[in-house]
Amino acid sequence: MPITTKTKSIYTAVVILVQLYFVYAATLFVDVHTPAILWVIGAAAASALGAAYYVFVVANKDEVGGYNGDFSLDERRRIG
Amino acid sequence: MSQYGFYFDKEKCVGCRACEVACQVWNDAVQTVKWRNVSNVIRGTYPELTGVNASLACMHCAESPCKKACPRTAISKNEDTGRVTVDQSRCVGCMLCLWACPFGAPQMGVKGRMEKCTFCEERPDGKIKRACEEICPQQAIVSGRIEDLILRSRQVVAERLSYDKQAEVILGHEEK
C-alpha cells in the first residue's frame, strides 16, 4: 500500500480548507443572518463528507495495492 | 491467459540497431520515433574497458506501471497475451507513462501521442517471431511465453556450466 493514511488525511484537510474558504467567500454575497447560508454550509458539509468518503473508501480501489516489492529485480531478469 | 515477453542476451548483442529499424519498418513508425532502443555503455580507461549493449523495448510488464500511471486509462493490458498497448484516441500525450516506466519504453510520437512496442500486434503469438527478433543478426532477442524464456535462460546457464570453470561469469536467472 504505497499511500499512507497520513497523506490521505492531509489531502482531505486541504479539500476541507478550500471548502471553508469558499464558505467564507460566500458570506460576501449571502447574508449570514438568513437561512440561505445554511444551504451553503450544508453543501460544504456534505462535500467534505463526500471527499473524505471518497479518499478513504472509494479510492482504495484506484490505489496501487498489490505492487510487487521485487519489481525491478523481476523485470530486470527478463532482459537477462 | 499467458504472459509473453522478450529474452535478451547481452553477450550476443553487438549494438547494430537492426532491431530498432526492423521495428520501424514493420510497424510503419516514423523514422525518428523508436519503440525499441539500443543503448551502448563503455566504462573504464583505455585499455581496461568494459562495455555492454542493451536493446530495450516495452517489457509488457505483468503489473504495468505505465498502465497504472495513465490518467486517461489509455493503456491497457491484453488478458490473453499480456501485451500492453496504448489507445491512441484516449491518449493526451502527458508522458506520465514515460515518467513511470522503469525502462523508459513509451515514446512520444511525432503526432503528440504516446507510442510503444505493441509486441507486433498482427503477428500471431508463438507462430512466428517478432520483427526485432526475426531481424537480429545474432539472435540476441528471443520472444515467447515468460515460462519458456525462464526455461531457456536456465538452459543457457547449464550449457555454460559444462565448459566454463569460472563460476562468477555465470549470468542469467538466479533462483529466488
Next chain:
Amino acid sequence: MDKFTYFWSLIIVAGTIFLIGAYKNVFLKIYYIVWVNRRVQEGNGAIERVVTMPEISTVISEAMLQNRIKNRSTFLWSRHFLIFSGFMVLFFFDCVYTVFGHYLHHYLHYEYFVSGPGRACLKLCMEFSGAVLLLGLTAGLIHRIIYARQERTLIDVKLIILLWVVTLTGFLTEASRLASEPNDPFIAYSFIAGNLAPVLQNMHLAGSEAATAVWIFHATVTVAFFAYIPFSKFVHIIVAPIGRSITQNGNYGQMKRERITEGLL
C-alpha cells in the same frame, strides 16, 4: 434561495468534485509514479530524476505552438490552437475579473476594475478570447460530427459540447444582462454580446428574470465543466505540463535505459 446561495453551494460541491477527480487522476498517479521510481531506484534500477525546468525552445515548440499536433493535421492544429489560446486567455482574464472585479473591492477600495477603464478593458479581452474559443470549438464540433467514424473521436465529443455550451451561454448571459441594463457604460466594448442584446430585446426575452435564468444556467454548466475537467481529456491541462517537464521531451527515457544498460555491465 437566491441565485448567489445556489451559485456558492454549487461551487463548493463542484470544487470538491474537481478535487476528488484531481485526487483520483492526478494526485494518486503522481504519488504512485514517484513511489515506483523510488522502488526501482532501491532495486538498482534507474535513478530518480531531480525535476529540472524544460528548455525554453521546447516549451515554445511543444506547449505554445503544439508542433506535434501540426504534424497530425494543420486543420486540427488550428482548431486546437484556437481552443487553447481562447481558453487560456479567457480563463486568465476570468480569474483577474473574479479577483479584482468581484472580490478584492470588498476589502480594498478602488474603482479601476469595478466601474473604471479596467473593467472595459477586461470585457473587451474576454469578449475577444471567448469568440476565439467559440470559433475553435464550433469547428471542432462540426469536424467531429462529420468525421466521427474515421477519426474515432466521438470519445470526447460530450466534453466539446459542454465547453461549447459554456461559451455560448457566456455570451447569452452577458447579452441578456445588457438587454436588461441597456445603460451599461461599457456596452460598446462588448462587441458581440452588445450586438446580441438588441436581438434579445426584439425577441422579448429581455428582463431581469430572463437574465437571471440564463445566468443560473451558465453558472451551472460552467461549474459542471470545471468539475468534469479531471475526469475528461481536459486533464492534460494539468498533467501534460508536469509530465513533459519531468521527462524532458523523452530524454528521461534515454537516461533510464542507459542506467539499465550500465546495470548489465
Next chain:
Amino acid sequence: MAEQMTRDVINEIRGTKTVPGACMICPWHCPTENFVRNGRVEYVRGNEYAANKTSRCVKGISSIHSSRDADRLLYPMKRNSQGVHERISWDDALTQIAERLKANKEAYGPESLVYLWHLDSNEMFTHQLFGHLYGTPNLSGHGAACDQDRRLAAMATFAHPLPVKDYANSRFVMLWGADPFGPNEALHENRELLEAMKKGCRLVVVDPNRSRTAEKAHLWLPIKPGTDGAMALAIAHRIIETKSYDQAFCDEWVHGFDEFSSHVLSSGFTPEWAEGITGISRETIIAVADEFASTKPALMDGLKGLVNYTTGLDALRTVFALNVITCNIDGPGNLILKELAPIDMPVDIPEEAVTMSEQLPLGPCMGYPLSQDLPTQLLPKAVLDGDPYPVKSLFFHICNPAQSDPNTRLFEKMMAAVDLSVTIDIYMSETALLSEFVLPEASTYERAEVRESLWAGPQVVFAQPAIEPLGESMPLYEIVKGLAEKMGYGEYFQWNSWEDWARKQAAFLPVSYEELKEKGVWEGELRYHKYITDGVPTPTGKFEIYSTMFEEMDYNPLPVFTEEHRVKPDAEYPFQLINCKMQFHCGTHTQNNPYLMAIAGENWVELNTRDALRLGIADGDWVEVTSPQTSAFINARVSEAVQPGVARVPHGHGFGRRFGSIAKGKGTHINPLFETRVNPVSGGISFNECKVNIRKA
C-alpha cells in the same frame, strides 16, 4: 503437410507476396526476402532458407528506403557544355556512348576502356560485353580500397582469393584488425562466432581501438597501429621455437617450411623484439602463441586493420602462414577455401567472337604485377599522363571513387580530362556529377540476379525483381543489352525476359529452376579438406609459405616486418589518423537513408579522453584536422575506446555529400587528407598511413 513457412504467415498478415532477393548494400550480398503488395515493398528480411536465416543487418533492413527514395536517379543524363546534367533519352545516351566506345577502340585499342565497380551485381554481363567482346583487360572491382592485400596474401599462400571462416566449429579465433561485428559483414558468420563463443570458443582480437569485436573478445590486444606484422612474426617465432607446429602436415602440404622457419628464427623476430614494437608484452604474445598452437581447430584472419597499412601484406602472409603450419586450413573450424557453385555465364559468346587485348591490365603495367584489382588511386595519374597506355573511356558502376579514394582533387582533374566518362548508379553520386553520362540503374528491389554468395560452402542467391524499376531506370543487364545492340554485339544478348538468362545460368545447379526460384537460394554441401582430393592450385601444389609467385616477380618470398613505407606521427603531426567503418553506414549507398541518418547523421573524429583533455577538446566540439595534404573541419567525440595518439574517423567516404535531400551537407569528407600512399607490392591503398594534427576550431 509441410510446416508452414514463416514467410507465408507474414504474407497472410500483410496480404503480400514473397519475392526472394539479394541485399546489395555491402559486398556480402546476403540472400533476402522482399514482401511486396501493390508494387510497394512492405517489408524485407533475410531469406529463411539461407545460412543467414531471417536476419538482416541495420543497413540491410533500412535499404527498403531505396525502393521508395524520391532522390533516386530516374532518367539518363548527359552533361551539357555548361557542366549541367540534362535529361536525355535512353536511345540517345546508348547510341552516343556506343559510338564513342567504338571510336576509342579503333584509335587507342580496347584497353583504353576502364570499367570499375563496387557492388558487383550482374557483373557477368559487363564482363561478357566489355571483357570478352570489346576486349579490355581493365575490368576491376574496388579491391584496392578494400581487401587487396588480403586477396594477394591468400592467392600467394592458398591460390584462393577469398578464404572464408567456419566459426561454428572453431575453438580458438584470432582476428587481426578485423571487425566483423562492427560493420556486420557476413551475418551467418557473426552468429556462428557468437554461438561458438557460448560453447567455449576463445576470441582474441588485435586492434588498436576497442572495436565492436574487441568488445566481445576474451582477450583484446591493443596493439600500436600498423605493427601487427611484428606480432605475427613473433608468434611464428614462438611456435617454431617450441616446435608446436604440425610437422606431418608441414612435410606433406607446405612448400618452403624450412626456409620459413630458418628465416623467422634467424632474423630475430622474437617476442622480446615484438614487445618493443607492438606495445604488447612478451608474456602475452607467448601465451597467445601457445594457446593458438595447442587449440584445435583454430582460425586466424585479418582484414581492413592490416591492409590499411603498408605493412599489411606481409602481416597477412604471416597470419596465413600461421594457419598453415599449425594445420588449421580448410578443416572444420578453420579458414575455408570456399568452393564456388557451378553458375554458367548468362549468354554464350562463340570463341571466334572473343577479342583479347594485346596489353596487360593497367595494374601490372604500372609496376604492380601482383595487384589483384586495379590500384584505383593511381588511375588519375595514368589517365592524365597517358602512361603506360592511353585510357580514354571510364565506366563507374555503383562505385564512387570521388568520395572513396584518397586525393580527391587529382580524381576531379582526371574526370575533366578523360574523353568519355559514364557512371551507372542509383543515386547522383559525386562521381556521377563529374561524369559526362549518368545512367540510372534499378535498385536491388527491381532487378534479377543469379550470383554466388559468401557462405562457406557453395551458395547461389537467385534474386528476382520485386517491383517495377523507378522512373526510367533499368537493371544493368538491360543497360548492357541496349549498349551491346548499339555497339553491334546485339546478336549475343538476346532474351525476352530475365528468366531466359537466369534459367541458363542455373542450368548446372543440382536443383530445379522452379525450386530455386521459389526459395531464392541454393546451398550446396560444405566440404572440408578439399585440397586432399582436389590438390592445391599453387605452382608447387602445396600451401606456399615461401611464395614462388613473389619469388618469380623478384619480391621477397618470405614475410618480413619493415616500417620503411610507414607514415608515423611526429612532433608536427602527432596523431595517427585511423579510418574505421561506421556500424550504420556502408559506402555511398546509405547516406540518403532516413533510418540510418537518424541513428548516425554525421561522421566524427574520435579521440582518447587524455588527448582531448590535453588539447582542451570537449565532446561535440568542432575541430580542425590537418594533414600534410590539407585540412578538414569535423565534430570531435571523446572516448576511451581509442588508443592515445590515435584519431579515429569513421569512413570518410560518403559523408559530406552534395546530393540527396537527406544526405546533403551532412558530415565531413575526410579523404582529401590522405596522400596517395600505396602498398609497394599489392597496389592497395594504405588509408591509415596518415599523420594529422588536431586543434580546436
